[in-house]
Amino acid sequence: MGKLRIFLADDHAVVREGLKSLVNAQPDMEVVGEAGDGRATWQRAKQLQPDVVVMDISMPELNGVQATERLKGECPEVRVLALTVHEDTSYLRQLLQAGASGYVLKRGAAEELIHAIRTVAAGGVYLDPSLAGRVVSRYIGSQAPNGASQRGDLSERETDVLRLIALGYSNKEIAAQLGISVRTVETYKTRLMVKLDLSSRADIVRYALHQGWLQEN
Amino acid sequence: MPHYRNETVKLGSLRPRGVLDATPERSFDNLTVLAAQACDAPFAFITFIEAGRHWLKSKLGMAISETTPGSAFCAHAIQQRDLFVVRDALADKRFATDPSVTSDPPIRFYAGVPLLSPEGHALGALCVIDHVPRDLSVEQQEALRAVARQVMVLLELRRNSAVLARSDEDLGGGVAKHTKGEEKLNQSDEWLAAIFETSRDGILVEDDEIILCVNEAYAHLFGYDKPEELIGRHVSIVLSAEEEERMLEFGMKRLRGESSPTVYEFRGRRKDGTLIELEASISTPTVSGKTYITTAVRDVSERKRSERALRESEGKYRTLVEQASDGIHTYDFQGNFIEVNSKLCEMLGYTRAELLRINVKDLLPAEDLALAPLRFDELRLGDTVINERRVRRKDGSLLPVEISGKMVQAGVLQAILRDITERKMAEEALRRAHDQLDMRVRERTAELASVNEALLGEIAERRAAEGARTQLLRRLATAQEDERRRIACELHDQMGQHLTALILELKSLKDSAQSQAAEYSRLQRLQELATKIGRELHTVAWQLHPTALDDFGLCTALLNYVEEWSARCGVSVDFHNAGFDDRRLSPDIETALYRIVLEALNNVSKHAQARRVSVILERRRDYVLAIIEDDGCGFDNRITAGAPAAERKLGLIGMRERATLVNGTINVESSPGMGTTLFIHIPTSPPSKEVETSG
Structure with missing residues (x-):
């Protein structure tokens, strides 16, 4: 050799x-x-x-x-x-x-x-x-699961908030669009993250993408 | 003196009518009253002409009884053969000097209708007169003509009954030779007695002041039950004490054949002593050669009362008008003053007499009248017309007044003038104040406009300066980045390589010096030192400018960075990017975003105490959005917003500046306990200009 x-x-x-x-x-x-x-x-x-x-x-x-x-x-x-x-x-x-x-x-x-x-x-x-x-x-x-496992059904409002967060709107903008307070948006956000077992904003974006909710993008 | 043509013919026809008697007859009186009322005139009368002499048959409202007022007027009326009107005698040459016009009270107005027989002869005239100049409406003229015709009808009736009576007499005369005169007398007595007893007027016949007989009506008027209670008594029993002398005087005169009033009013005394207002009408029939005095009386208490009431209310009205604080006058449709109050005189500076001689229009400036004529049409309809006008005082000055006009009776208008000098002055003052304010507002507006213009200029200048500054900053940033890139490159490509060579040589040296332990360990230390320098060199170069950003683009470079950062800080990072595919952004945007994200992460590690960070990069149609969100302690957004110190502490100012250089914006959202989110929004150039990656 x-x-x-x-x-x-x-x-x-x-x-x-x-x-x-x-x-x-x-x-x-x-x-x-x-x-x-x-x-x-x-x-x-x-x-x-x-x-x-x-x-x-x-x-x-x-x-x-x-x-x-x-x-x-x-x-x-x-x-x-x-x-x-x-x-x-x-x-x-x-x-x-x-x-x-x-x-x-x-x-x-x-x-x-x-x-x-x-x-x-x-x-x-x-x-x-x-x-x-x-x-x-x-x-x-x-490879890690992205938290998309659906743990509970979201309310219509929570779905709206989730979608708008995923689209990149600020809480203030979401509040104005839905006619609710910023604090309420924050509450919805916390709740939907718990419900869907999402741990970050990026998780929310990926979840929405997965659900096909970001079509307008 | 007026001259009567065919006088004898005309006047001859009057005789058979049996009216040429000065005694007033009620029927004629009624017509006179009617004429006066129809024409709204204070005086009316009927006059007949015989042999150049005027006979006054019936009159109303005049003290004069025997003399005929305004005979000159009547003469004209008769000649006219139709209604003859003199609006203002004083202004008429024919009458201006007539005694009836110049005396007091004067005749100023005259209207007369000739009384024409069926044969067309003028017998006299029905006349109305007034003390002020005025007019007759068409309706009033018609009414006056109608009354005149009625007078003629009455005259005709009289003539016919007189003819009838005469033929009776003739017939009686013929028969008398064969019948007893007593029979005729009895018949006549019965007839008279019937009239006497049924008359509603009280009738008294006296002989030498002793009551010969009275009818039932007379007795009742005076409060007696039966006529017998009065018969044989002295006439003074029915007279009030103060009237007694006057009445007896009348009687004496009559008996002496002197003239005394045949119609008069007096106060009678009733049985119970109360007084009664009466109108007496005296006649002196001669029966069988003896003349008796017959008095017909009528109760006029009621009429007197209402006349008094009228006078009182008129008096009150006059007082009211006289004391009014407004000028008040009445006038006719020709503008002639009828009455004026003293306030008006005071307002205008004229005496009452002066005002009565001029016309309403004389008081109004011609130019005002041209602009706003008198509104007679509306007044005629009964409307109240209110105007603001200027009236000329006697001294020529103009007085602003508010005039309220209204027709108060047919042909008579009333105007109330209120002095509005003060109001006008107040209005004028207000207007001046308004004008002044307007002017000041205009001035101020102009001032503001010029200040505004100056400001706009300044703003434009500042904007230009700002633009230049941004331009400069952008060039500076680019130059800085270029320099960093150059230095990083130098470090990597030159120093790095030399260092690598050095390390390799040291390794070789160390390997060949294995026998000498001291040298080996020194070489070992040198090699370690060089390796350490190499690591530091890399870190410095990487911090200066990550070559990955140039070589692989923003996403890759950032991903690398966040991994390194996450490992270094112990904060888990969730990186998500979308919409980039393989398209690269322009280098300035990539650099700016890269630096901003680094600064944001630096903040998180310094302040946030976060466990987890999301870094999201999304490229959309015409902008790129970066979101950095942590789940840390957050801060009160409201306090930080716009507070330079807080923003500087958070490194926001630097980030904003970087974003501004690429026309981007940064929006921070945070609240205590809810973490912090940064939204970075940067517009991108159209797709065609994008830098394509080489792959």
């Missing part, structure tokens, strides 16, 4: 140098090629067919996401490990969607990178520990 063939993509030469010495220091790895922009990365990696491409996101020509998409489209067996300064999970999501198998933050690279390369090369998924928690909680959040 030969050494793992690694391709480095980063528009900063100094970073590439650092990465190269780190990777080459590993007995079972060698850097087979490198590039300073997305397009070159995509084209050379396509020729070289490395085991793992360590891909920066912010690069000229094609960015890391686009380069990953193209490369994975043509060479699905090439593993891509994103190495970036971006801690926003949106980058992470985009890269995962584009076909990357791992996401490592540059500031943790010294300790994480080698382990991550090994993980993705073995067919696993590696996420930087500081981001993993957030991704998981969001995933859980999106």
Whole structure:
């Protein structure tokens, strides 16, 4: 079994140098090629067919996401490990969607990178520990029931209040529209939230949306 | 002197009628009264003409008995052969100098209808006269003519009965040669006795002041049961003490053949001593060569009483009119004054006599009359007409008056004039006050208008300055954001990369220096330090400008932020967005909203003590709505609203400013215990101008 063939993509030469010495220091790895922009990365990696491409996101020509998409489209067996300064999970999501198998933050690279390369090369998924928690909680959040279970029937007034809240009206505006006091609107709001087991305004919006009450939007 | 043509012919025809006798006859009297009443005149009479002499047959209301009033007028009337009217004798050359016109009381008005026989001869005239100038209405003229015809009918009747009597006499004369005169006498006695006894007037026949006989009516009038009680007594028994002398004087005169009144009123004494008002009519028939005095009497107490009552009420009326504080006068339809009260004289500065000589119209300025003529038509209908007019005083000055006019009897109008000088002055003062007020209001309005204009100018200036300031702020915000973006980029792309390289080198060094423990641990510390710097660098860059906002748009960037914030603050965040699809908003709106939401969340963590926060982003057709709602302690919205200190504390001012730069508004709703909700409303440009994401 030969050494793992690694391709480095980063528009900063100094970073590439650092990465190269780190990777080459590993007995079972060698850097087979490198590039300073997305397009070159995509084209050379396509020729070289490395085991793992360590891909920066912010690069000229094609960015890391686009380069990953193209490369994975043509060479699905090439593993891509994103190495970036971006801690926003949106980058992470985009890269995962584009076909990357791992996401490592540059500031943790010294300790994480080698382990991550090994993980993705073995067919696993590696996420930087500081981001993993957030991704998981969001995933859980999106799966969680949104409180739409109908616990009790709403009165006509409560339904009106709910609909208007969902449409983005303030309590004052709702009060004026229904000809009732602001305090009464607040009471209706509290009551309908209890009845429907909704815990926030966003819940109310989602509930109304689910009921098909926001057609005018 | 008037000249009568065919005088003998005309006058000749009067004789057979048996009326040329100065004794008044009731039938004629009645007609005279009728004429006076019909014409509303105080005086009326019937006069006959014989041989250039006027005979007064019947008269009403005049003291003169033998002399004929206004013979000059009558002469004219007879010549006219129809109604002859003199409206104002004083103004008529023919009569102005006539003694009856110049004497007091004067004849000012005369109306006469000639009495024409069936043959067309003028026998006399029926006349009415008055002391003031006046007119006769058409109805009155007709009435006067009708009465005149009635006089003629009466004359004709008389003539026929006289002819009848004469033929009786002739017949009697022829037969007398063969019959006893006594028989005729008896017959005549019976006839007379019947008349005597059945007459309703009391009749007394005296001889030398001794009562010869009285009829039943006479006895009863004086309170006696039977005529016998009076017969043979001296006539003074029926006279009141104060009348006795006068009455006896009349009798003496008559006996001496001197003229004495044949009709007079006197006071009789009744049996019980009470007095009775009587009208006596004397005749002196001669029977068998002896002349007896016959007195017919009629009770006029009732008439006298009503006359007195009338006089009294008239007196009261006059007093009332005289004492009235308004000027009052009566006048006719020609405008001639009939009566005036002293107040009117005082108001106008004329004497009563002067006023009676002029016309109502003389008092009214010609221009006023042209504008508002006298309203006789309405007055004629009986309406009360009220006018405000100016009347000219004798001294030429004008007096404002309110005139109330009304017809009080046929042809007579009454006007009440009230001096309204004070009212006019008050009105004038009020009008002046109004004018002054008007003027002041106009002045003030003009002032206000100019102030307003100045203000508007100032407002426009301020608005322009405000616009310039907003423009500047917007440029500043953009420049600031650009700068932040540039610095963030620099940090990430340059320093970040170099730091990464440094860390990697340190790692390599550390790995190769594993044998020397001291160096290893130092390198280990250096690596940790560099990593820490890297983390801080990232945080700084991220806070300066999240690259995700540029790369993925508002929703993604915010979602990332709220996740990070939620983890950091321990407040659960419910993020909901809708309507964005993949369309991006313009960068300024994205930046503004991003900053506002961050600031709002910052507030929640600082003040709200919330457990849960909703962040809702909704893109609608032409605006984007962001709602940040927490379930924290809230605050009293009413206190905070518009209070700069409180708003600054809540960071609202900064948020509002940001919203304003993109023409947006922020509305805060909160109440204690009910959390706080921020509504951020930002209008978006039309869809065609939107920035499309690259995907």
